[in-house]
Amino acid sequence: MKNLIRKCVDCGKYTMEVTCRKCGGITHSTDPLKYSPSDKFQKFRLKEKEAENYGENRSK
Ligand SMILES: [Zn+2]
Secondary structure (H helix, E strand, O other): OOOOOEEEOOOOOEEOOOEOOOOOOEEEEOOOOOOOHHHHHHHHHHHHHHHHHHHHHHHO
């Protein structure tokens, strides 16, 4: 399930509303996950590279 916590771009207040109740500013949904998609990609690429090296070694 997606996290509903949002953050006001104006005052930085965390809320679950689309608009900030404190200042009326627009809020953006925050990513609760510490790791970013790029990290996931990096891990995947690392694994891919690893497999590539492994394959090279085996072919010799
Ligand atoms: Zn605000």
